Amino acid sequence: MIETIKQDWFSNIRGDLLAGIVVALALIPEAIAFSIIAGVDPKVGLYASFCIAVVIAVVGGRPGMISAATGAMALLMVTLVKQHGLEYLLAATLLTGVIQIAAGFLKLGSLMRFVSRSVVTGFVNALAILIFMAQLPELTNVTWHVYAMTAAGLGIIYLFPLLPAIGKTIPSPLVCIIALTVMAMLLNLDIRTVGDMGQLPDTLPVFLWPDVPLNLSTLQIILPYSIGLAVVGLLESMMTATIVDDLTDTKSDKNRECKGQGIANIGAGLLGGMAGCAMIGQSIINVKSGGRGRLSTFTAGAFLLVMVVFLDEWLKQIPMAALVAVMIMVSIGTFSWDSLRNLKKHPLSTNIVMITTVVVVVATHNLAIGVFVGVLLAALFFANKIGRFMVVKAEKTEAGHRRYNVVGQVFFASADHFVESFDFKEVVDCVTIDLHLAHFWDITSVAALDKVVIKFRREGAEVKIIGMNEATRTVVDKFGVHDKPEEVEKLMAGH
Amino acid sequence: MTKHQITACIDGSAISTAVCDTAAWASSILEAPLTFLHVLEKSLSPAKEDLSGAIGLGSREHLLDELTALDERRNKVAIEHGKHLLEDAVQRAMAAGAIDVTGEQRHDQLLDALLACEESTRLFVIGRLGEDHDSNKQVIGSHIENVVRAIHTPILMATGQFSTPGNYMLAYDGSETADKAIDRIANSPLLSNLHGHVVMVGKDTSESRTRLDNACKILSNKGHQVHPHLLKGDVNSCLMDFQQGFNIELKVMGAYGHSRIREFIVGSNTTKMLSTSTVPVLILR
Numbered sequence: 001m002i003e004t005i006k007q008d009w010f011s012n013i014r015g016d017l018l019a020g021i022v023v024a025l026a027l028i029p030e031a032i033a034f035s036i037i038a039g040v041d042p043k044v045g046l047y048a049s050f051c052i053a054v055v056i057a058v059v060g061g062r063p064g065m066i067s068a069a070t071g072a073m074a075l076l077m078v079t080l081v082k083q084h085g086l087e088y089l090l091a092a093t094l095l096t097g098v099i100q101i102a103a104g105f106l107k108l109g110s111l112m113r114f115v116s117r118s119v120v121t122g123f124v125n126a127l128a129i130l131i132f133m134a135q136l137p138e139l140t141n142v143t144w145h146v147y148a149m150t151a152a153g154l155g156i157i158y159l160f161p162l163l164p165a166i167g168k169t170i171p172s173p174l175v176c177i178i179a180l181t182v183m184a185m186l187l188n189l190d191i192r193t194v195g196d197m198g199q200l201p202d203t204l205p206v207f208l209w210p211d212v213p214l215n216l217s218t219l220q221i222i223l224p225y226s227i228g229l230a231v232v233g234l235l236e237s238m239m240t241a242t243i244v245d246d247l248t249d250t251k252s253d254k255n256r257e258c259k260g261q262g263i264a265n266i267g268a269g270l271l272g273g274m275a276g277c278a279m280i281g282q283s284i285i286n287v288k289s290g291g292r293g294r295l296s297t298f299t300a301g302a303f304l305l306v307m308v309v310f311l312d313e314w315l316k317q318i319p320m321a322a323l324v325a326v327m328i329m330v331s332i333g334t335f336s337w338d339s340l341r342n343l344k345k346h347p348l349s350t351n352i353v354m355i356t357t358v359v360v361v362v363a364t365h366n367l368a369i370g371v372f373v374g375v376l377l378a379a380l381f382f383a384n385k386i387g388r389f390m391v392v393k394a395e396k397t398e399a400g401h402r403r404y405n406v407v408g409q410v411f412f413a414s415a416d417h418f419v420e421s422f423d424f425k426e427v428v429d430c431v432t433i434d435l436h437l438a439h440f441w442d443i444t445s446v447a448a449l450d451k452v453v454i455k456f457r458r459e460g461a462e463v464k465i466i467g468m469n470e471a472t473r474t475v476v477d478k479f480g481v482h483d484k485p486e487e488v489e490k491l492m493a494g495h
Numbered sequence: 496m497t498k499h500q501i502t503a504c505i506d507g508s509a510i511s512t513a514v515c516d517t518a519a520w521a522s523s524i525l526e527a528p529l530t531f532l533h534v535l536e537k538s539l540s541p542a543k544e545d546l547s548g549a550i551g552l553g554s555r556e557h558l559l560d561e562l563t564a565l566d567e568r569r570n571k572v573a574i575e576h577g578k579h580l581l582e583d584a585v586q587r588a589m590a591a592g593a594i595d596v597t598g599e600q601r602h603d604q605l606l607d608a609l610l611a612c613e614e615s616t617r618l619f620v621i622g623r624l625g626e627d628h629d630s631n632k633q634v635i636g637s638h639i640e641n642v643v644r645a646i647h648t649p650i651l652m653a654t655g656q657f658s659t660p661g662n663y664m665l666a667y668d669g670s671e672t673a674d675k676a677i678d679r680i681a682n683s684p685l686l687s688n689l690h691g692h693v694v695m696v697g698k699d700t701s702e703s704r705t706r707l708d709n710a711c712k713i714l715s716n717k718g719h720q721v722h723p724h725l726l727k728g729d730v731n732s733c734l735m736d737f738q739q740g741f742n743i744e745l746k747v748m749g750a751y752g753h754s755r756i757r758e759f760i761v762g763s764n765t766t767k768m769l770s771t772s773t774v775p776v777l778i779l780r
Contacts, residue, residue: 022548161547171548247559249537249566281550288558289546333550 008063012292019291020299023066023282025174027053027304028315029326030282031069032194037134038074038274039081040089041198045069046308047205048093048273053301055264056278061256062241063294064248066282067264068301071131072232073275075365080225088222090210093275095219095226097266100234104259112238112254118350119374120239121339122357124280126370127236128335129362135324135331138192145189146321153180153325171289173326180322181314194323195316201308205271230262231368233277237261240278247287281330349381387413390438392421400429411441415448424455431456436467498648500528502612503620504605507580510622515584516657517775518620519591524685527617528595531584533577534608535570535600574600605638606645618685619650623769640766643750643778649679650778652769660744660775662690666734666768669695669706672749676779677710680747681717685777689745691721694737696730731767738774747777 027049035045049068056067081089103109139146153176160172184191194200212218241252257278265275286296308315343351353374361370390408397403402423410418433452440446449465456463503518505511515531522529581598588596601608609619621642643650663686667673677693680686691714695707707723714721726733738746750765769776 018546022546026548157549158551161545161549168545168547171546173548243555247555247562249562280555284550284555284558285548287562288550288554289548329549329551332552333554335552336555337553338556 008294010293010295012290013295015290016293016295017299019286019289020296021303022171022289023286023291023296023300024303024307025171025177026282026285026326026330027066027068027300028307029173029177029318029323030071030279030330031304032197032315033134033323033327034069034071034074035274036197037071038077038089040077040086040274041200042194043199043201044086044089044272044274045074046201046273046304047271048268048276050301050305050308051205051268051271051273052264052276053297053304055267056260057294057298057301059256059263060260060294060297061253061258062244062278063250063252064283064286064292064296065237065240065244065252065257065278066286066297066300067237067261067276067278068282069268069274069276070233070236070279071134072127072236072367073229073277075130075134075367076225076228076232077274078365080222084221087211088218089274090269090272091212091218092222092225092229093269093273094210094266095222096229096233096275097262097264097269099226099230100262100265101259102262103230103234104255104257104262107255108234109238109254109258112242114379115235115239115371115375116353116378118346118354119357119371119378120242121336122354122374123235123239123361123367123371124334124336125339125354126358126361126367127280128331129358130365130367131327131334132331133362135327138320138324143191145191146319146324149180149184149189149191149319149321150325150328152183153177153322154328156180157325157329173329176325177318177322180325181318184319185317189319192320193316194318194320197320200312200315202312204305204309205273207270208272210269228366228368229275232366233261233265233275234258235367235371236280237278240280240283243280244283244287247284248292281334284333349385353378353381383411383413387411387417390414390418392418394423397432401432402426402428402430403432403434405434406438408437409439409441410445410448412444415444418445418448419451422452422456424459427459428461430464431461432464432466434467435465498615498617500530500616501525501618501620502530502532502609502616503584504532504534504609504622505580505584506533506622507576508622508624510624510653510655511580511584512587513653513655513657514620514622515587516591517651517653519588519593519596520657520659521618521620521651521685522588522593522596523591524688525618525683526594528597529588529593530612531581531588531596531598532608532612533581533598533600534605535573535577535602536604537602538569570602606641609642609646613646613648616648619646619648621650621652623652623654623772639769643765643769643780647780649780652772652776652778654772654775657775658744660689662692662741662743663745663747663777664692664694664734664738664741664743665747666730666749667693667695667707667710668697668749669703670749672780674710676747676749677713679779681714681719686745686747687717687719689720691719692724692737692741692743693721694724694726694734696726696728696733699725699727731771734768735771743774745775745777746772747779750778750780 031045031049032042035042052067052069060067077089080092139150156176156179157172160175161167237257238254241254241257245252261277268274268276339354356377357370357374360373361367364370386409390410393405395403395405404422440449453463501518501522503514505514518529577600581600585596585598621639623639639652665680693707693711695703697703703725707725711721711723724737726737748768
């Protein structure tokens with residue numbers, strides 16, 4: 001236990017501290033940007049990012065993963081904030097945490113196995129597109145200065161790392177923000193800055209209980225939002241955890257992560273922050289910068305708070321164009337470029353699942369709905385594929401005797417095909433159906449077998465079923481009617 | 496699977512030769528097959544630093560490729576290095592009279608790897624310090640305490656240089672754990688030909704006298720040559736003095752009989768004994 005703590009926290013101190021600082025610098029613009037998306041003061045996002053990062057560092061299940069206020073969550077809050085205000089958002093954040101902790105105890109993290117690769121890719125791509133789209137309001141109806149600043153910012157972000165010696169030691173998003181802020185102040189440009197977007201934190205966060213009436217109508221307002229937030233938060237966290245697992249070749253505890261996200265969100269809600277979750281882009285930045293342990297996440301949160309509290313006068317001066325540039329970088333970095341190249345290689349059904357997920361998310365601005373549709377579609381495609389693994393071979397053994405060999409999977413998707421495979425027009429005395437290579441999975445398939453048996457009987461043939469393997473037999477015993485004469489009689493009586 | 500083999504852990508540190516010799520000695524006496532285990536632990540710290548903080552198109556895929564390539568190179572070298580270590584150890588042990596010697600490599604944490612082979616192992620041999628430590632210091636390696644706590648199979652801890660022991664000392668405190676240890680030694684051929692000293696540190700009461708005599712009787716009934724000793728004073732320093740006075744070449748002790756919380760407050764005799772010992776220690780749990 002002590003060994004694990006040492007391993008998780010202090011096995012990579014230098015790398016974790018440096019990576020944590022790099023991440024904190026990138027978290028500040030993100031937290032501000034996401035607060036603006038949600039329609040709240042930047043301080044709500046900044047307090048949330050601080051609290052979530054620090055809490056998840058201790059209680060999370062995936063060391064080295066960065067969690068904070070995120071765009072995916074912010075998008076779900078927009079209408080709640082608009083219609084009911086900040087206090088209801090804080091209450092919803094608390095409830096989100098409770099739901100997530102419950103999900104952790106119910107071990108819902110393992111449900112992630114039903115989310116196929118193409119749905120994950122669709123989710124990630126949709127997220128990238130949403131982050132990008134959220135920047136568009138900052139880029140419409142503005143002077144050319146803003147475009148120039150944004151372009152310059154992106155230029156700095158991507159070209160600065162190419163510089164020898166200093167390129168890889170100073171985070172380029174930081175260089176971008178400082179350069180653009182200095183430029184805007186020197187030229188006295190009349191463009192929007194962070195200070196125009198709302199209140200920034202000037203003190204350490206204080207503990208407070210959301211000022212909402214504790215009654216049923218409050219619950220009615222916040223519950224739908226909380227469920228959405230909890231689902232999206234867990235989805236993104238689980239997916240990010242898998243990505244970090246792959247990158248670092250280590251394992252994570254998904255159910256502990258669920259509970260951790262819940263605790264972190266409760267903490268955020270009590271400190272006046274909005275709900276958040278794991279961040280794909282920031283986690284990649286963390287791993288890339290050498291962050292591996294819990295200390296990196298903790299440093300990111302702690303350093304962020306120190307920065308915003310002591311530098312709030314300077315933060316106000318940051319032009320929005322600089323933030324937009326950083327956010328466009330995050331969006332580009334989150335997007336799965338390979339998925340576009342793989343469109344040609346992958347089967348059509350996979351591509352349809354991926355693209356549908358993206359389209360649904362972009363249309364609804366709700367990642368949970370997109371993933372739900374994606375998973376449903378993937379399941380249907382899968383059922384369809386497996387349903388094709390079924391064939392009925394007819395074979396004549398002796399005069400007046402027909403033998404059918406059934407091979408493969410019989411279930412709801414292949415039941416109709418199963419029934420159609422028999423020739424009821426043929427006049428035979430005896431029919432043998434050999435099932436020893438077949439699997440009957442559900443009551444639909446059992447009903448189909450009953451139908452076949454009854455149909456043959458009504459044509460005057462005697463039906464023998466042989467070779468039912470154990471799996472088939474149990475299903476048939478449970479749901480079948482053909483071997484219970486009184487049931488068959490009942491069925492026949494209707495005709 | 497029966498508990499039949501001896502598993503010895505080597506990591507290429509200075510102590511690995513002592514581990515090898517100690518294991519070979521145990522193997523020849525117990526007539527048990529000897530397996531050398533080299534565990535390739537994953538290092539958490541990344542090999543390369545890029546603090547640019549910028550992510551672009553395909554960053555994730557590139558990062559995965561990059562990290563995979565780095566790990567691949569690092570591990571190939573480590574595997575190669577480990578193979579040489581194992582070969583050397585196997586040869587050395589065979590020359591020293593061990594029987595049926597094999598080498599095995601695993602990607603794992605040391606403790607997990609030991610737990611995985613515990614059910615086929617009757618005796619573990621490990622060094623006091625791993626390769627991360629300076630061999631002269633009086634400390635125990637970062638793994639030892641965790642291994643000793645988690646493993647319930649006897650562990651033989653090698654120290655410094657190995658020389659075939661001619662006698663042993665058994666620290667006896669009259670506890671249930673210690674009685675179990677006595678039983679175990681009595682029934683094992685490992686120490687039956689050595690001259691034994693059963694040492695008890697505590698007040699000279701008739702009760703402790705009887706306990707000590709009983710323990711010696713169990714051993715001598717099984718053909719062991721043992722002498723009882725009852726000493727007064729601080730446990731650790733008494734045992735140290737005794738060891739020096741009688742030229743003890745192997746120590747036997749039970750380990751970590753108390754909870755972690757108690758140890759946090761009063762300290763652990765086991766840790767002290769392990770870290771100060773200059774001769775091999777057989778730990779029975």
